[in-house]
Amino acid sequence: MSENRARSFHLAARDLKWDCPLVRGGRPYSRNGGGADFTLDLDTGEFRPLMLSDLRGYYKLMDALDGIDFIAPVFGQDMPVLGRDILMLREAFSGTSKNIHLRAFSGKTLRIMFEMAAVVAGGKAELKKRPLVSLLEAPVSPLKFLD
Numbered sequence: 001m002s003e004n005r006a007r008s009f010h011l012a013a014r015d016l017k018w019d020c021p022l023v024r025g026g027r028p029y030s031r032n033g034g035g036a037d038f039t040l041d042l043d044t045g046e047f048r049p050l051m052l053s054d055l056r057g058y059y060k061l062m063d064a065l066d067g068i069d070f071i072a073p074v075f076g077q078d079m080p081v082l083g084r085d086i087l088m089l090r091e092a093f094s095g096t097s098k099n100i101h102l103r104a105f106s107g108k109t110l111r112i113m114f115e116m117a118a119v120v121a122g123g124k125a126e127l128k129k130r131p132l133v134s135l136l137e138a139p140v141s142p143l144k145f146l147d
Contacts (some may be wrong), residue, residue, distance in 0.1 A: 011070050012130035014120070015097035019070050032062050034072025034101065034136070052076035055088070059095025070099035072136060085109050089133075095119055101136035110135075126142070 011020040104110035121127035
């Protein structure tokens with residue numbers, strides 16, 4: 001390992017008990033499975049599309065579970081495609097105090113999402129000290145991110 005590389009990093013949470021200091025040889029952390037398009041309706045038993053109204057309960061449930069240390073995004077199928085990632089972050093901030101993985105659909109929305117996180121953190125300097133969000137991204141072919 002290069003001496004210039006960080007030996008650890010930190011997924012901060014609004015509730016300090018959910019901070020995840022990621023250190024080589026340290027404790028493992030877990031997250032929920034993200035990106036679910038369907039849900040099992042607990043009232044009817046029906047397997048149906050996940051909706052915006054489901055996200056609210058989902059994030060509160062993930063917040064309450066001790067086995068979930070940080071949160072991966074899920075999206076309601078009734079949410080508009082443009083801005084869905086931003087709306088997801090709004091719902092996640094409303095429902096959990098744990099670190100939230102971002103799943104941005106474009107560079108423009110990623111910038112907006114970081115601005116939202118800075119507001120929640122109390123400013124850009126505070127967000128840099130305590131990163132309340134982390135990035136879960138993968139490039140699309142030919143290995144680039146959407147603008």
